[in-house]
Every structure is written in structure tokens, then in C-alpha cells.
Amino acid sequence: MDISIDFMRRIAHAAAAETLPRFRSQASVTNKEAGSFDPVTEADREAERVIRALISAEYPEHGILGEEHGSENISSRHVWVIDPIDGTRAFISGIPVWGTLVGLTVDGEAVAGMMSQPFTGELFYANASGSHYEGPGGPRKLATRRTTELSQATLFTTTPALFKGEARKRYDQFETKVQLARYGTDCYAFAMLAAGSVDIVADPGLKPYDIVALIPIIEKAGGVITTFDGGPAEKGGDILAATTPELHAAAMAALHG
Numbered sequence: 001m002d003i004s005i006d007f008m009r010r011i012a013h014a015a016a017a018e019t020l021p022r023f024r025s026q027a028s029v030t031n032k033e034a035g036s037f038d039p040v041t042e043a044d045r046e047a048e049r050v051i052r053a054l055i056s057a058e059y060p061e062h063g064i065l066g067e068e069h070g071s072e073n074i075s076s077r078h079v080w081v082i083d084p085i086d087g088t089r090a091f092i093s094g095i096p097v098w099g100t101l102v103g104l105t106v107d108g109e110a111v112a113g114m115m116s117q118p119f120t121g122e123l124f125y126a127n128a129s130g131s132h133y134e135g136p137g138g139p140r141k142l143a144t145r146r147t148t149e150l151s152q153a154t155l156f157t158t159t160p161a162l163f164k165g166e167a168r169k170r171y172d173q174f175e176t177k178v179q180l181a182r183y184g185t186d187c188y189a190f191a192m193l194a195a196g197s198v199d200i201v202a203d204p205g206l207k208p209y210d211i212v213a214l215i216p217i218i219e220k221a222g223g224v225i226t227t228f229d230g231g232p233a234e235k236g237g238d239i240l241a242a243t244t245p246e247l248h249a250a251a252m253a254a255l256h257g
Contacts, residue, residue, distance in 0.1 A: 001078070002128040003104055003112040007058060009123070011051055015100040016118035018046040019085060023119060024094045039088045044068050047084035051102060055080050062104075067209045079105045081212040086115075087186035096120055097188040103213030110234050113213035115191050124191045124217050131194055131220035142194045142221040144243035150177040150250050153199035153243075156189035157181075162204050171202070174254040190214040193241055194221040200251050204228075204238040211239055224248040228255055 022043040029039045048068045055064055063076035067083050080102065085091050087098030096119040103113035114125040122135035124142065131142040147153050155178040157163075163171040175181045178200070185192075187210070192198040194217045203210075211225075211233055218225045218241050225233050225241040230252065233239050240255065242248035 001106065001111075005125060005127065005132070007054075008102070008112075008114040008125045008127075011054055011102055012100065012114060012116035012118070012123055014050040014054055015047040015084060015116060018050055019043045019091075019100065020118050023091060023096075027092075029092050039092055040068065041085070041088065041092065043091065044085045044088060047100060048082055051082050051084060051100075065209065067207070077107050081105060081110075081209050083187075083209040083213070086210060087188070090184070090186060097185040099187045099191070101187055101209065101213035103215065105212060105234060108234060109232075110212045110215035113216045115187050115213060115217065117188065117191075122191075124194060126216035126220045131217050133195060142217070143196055144194060144218070144221050144223040145196045145199060147199045147243050148246040148250075150247070150254065151179060153178045153247060153251075154180045154182070154197075155200040155202065155251075156185060156192075156198055157183060157202050158186060159183050167204070170255055170257045173257070174202075174251070177254055187214060190218060190225075190241055193223055193243065194218045196221075196243075199243045199247060201241045202228075202239070202251065202255065206236045206239050208234060208236045211236055214241075226252075228252065 045068050048066045063073035063079035065071045065081045083101040085098050086101045091098040100116040103110050112127045116123050133140050133142050189201045223243050228238040228240050242251050
């Protein structure tokens with residue numbers, strides 16, 4: 001099935017009404033995980049609430065999996081996967097590289113998705129018509145760069161600290177092979193890969209709601225996105241995205257030492 005851009009815009013607008021007034025507002029933060037720091041805010045919870053309400057009204061037979069409010073009807077062939085604020089740490093730090101992620105899977109395959117960054121006024125989305133951008137500079141179709149060599153590539157990861165033990169040693173070696181490495185930006189790095197500004201994103205330990213929405217945006221822009229071992233990315237895990245099949249293969253080989 002196809003999802004209209006009008007519906008994605010409605011979701012983005014409704015979520016922004018909950019997130020933007022709370023951004024840079026010094027709102028209270030709750031830690032969800034004892035022994036570490038996994039923040040959640042009122043903005044996360046309220047944005048997901050309005051997104052779920054829109055989906056349930058438009059597609060009552062569909063399932064929903066959200067980071068903050070759990071799952072419902074996920075035995076459905078159609079399941080929406082929601083991260084109301086991907087990059088909550090950036091959000092609470094006042095840095096505008098967080099985004100609202102909403103994706104749709106059909107029989108487990110990601111077929112449509114959107115990433116909205118309301119502070120910068122940007123919307124990245126993919127449906128049957130391809131991968132698209134709306135925002136400053138005007139609307140356009142998204143296309144990845146055609147980079148094939150690691151030595152010419154720009155690499156992003158959230159932080160090398162997420163790679164543990166031997167994986168960290170392999171990552172450090174991998175980083176020496178690229179032209180430029182930068183850290184942070186969460187979902188924004190994946191969006192920039194689809195937009196032709198970044199070549200590789202390597203992020204371990206992602207959840208489905210961190211990545212499902214971004215899969216069709218990248219794939220329909222010409223990129224490749226899998227787990228580190230080449231499997232489908234829809235269930236999360238250690239995720240590798242690249243601009244071309246050749247660069248993806250080179251990055252995977254480098255990550256495996």
C-alpha cells in the first residue's frame with residue numbers, strides 16, 4: 001500500500017506541536033534505565049500520543065510499535081513504528097539534530113517512512129513515489145552520492161564508545177580508512193546520507209524504532225542499509241548504511257577486520 005505525503009505532513013505537524021514548544025525550554029527529564037542514562041521527556045510521550053491517535057483514526061486495523069507507549073495489534077500485516085524524538089540527548093541539550101521518526105512495515109518490510117526536524121523546518125520522507133525532501137531550498141527528490149571508495153567517504157557514528165571490545169578496535173581501524181569521520185546527530189546522519197552529504201553511517205545497538213522509518217528513505221534514494229552482517233535492518237541491531245553497494249561492501253569488510 002502507498003502512504004500519501006499529506007498524511008506524513010499531518011503526522012509531522014501534530015508531532016511538532018508537542019515537541020517544538022518544549023525544545024530549549026528546560027523541561028524536566030526522566031531517566032528510563034537504572035545504571036545508565038536513557039532520557040525521556042514529556043515531549044517524547046506527548047508526541048507519540050498524538051502520532052498514535054492519527055494513525056489509529058486513519059488506519060484502525062494497523063498495528064503500532066512505539067518507543068514510549070509500547071505495542072498494539074502488532075500481529076497485523078501493517079505495523080507503524082514510531083520514535084517520537086530520535087536523539088533525546090540532543091533534544092535536551094538544545095541541539096537541533098533530533099527528529100521524529102515514523103515508518104510503516106508490511107509483512108515485516110519497511111515500505112514507507114518519514115523523518116521530521118521541525119526546528120529546521122525539514123521533512124524527509126519515502127513512499128511509493130521515491131525518496132523526497134521538503135524544507136529550506138525547496139522540495140527535491142533525494143539521491144545518495146555515488147561514492148565507492150572508503151578513502152573518499154564521510155563516515156558518521158553516534159560515538160565510537162558504543163563499539164565494545166574487539167569491535168572497538170576494528171572500528172578504530174575502519175575510521176583510519178575514510179576521508180572524514182564525525183560523531184553524533186542520530187537520525188540526522190542517516191537523512192544526510194539519503195540527501196547526498198554523508199557516505200556511511202555505522203551505528204551499533206539500534207532498536208526497530210530507531211531505524212525502520214529511515215530504511216525506505218535511504219533505499220529509495222539509492223543507498224544500501226543492512227545489519228553489520230548483511231541482514232535486514234528492520235529489527236534493528238548493528239546497522240550499516242552506505243551510498244552505494246560497492247561502498248557498503250567495503251565498509252562491511254572493514255568493520256569485520
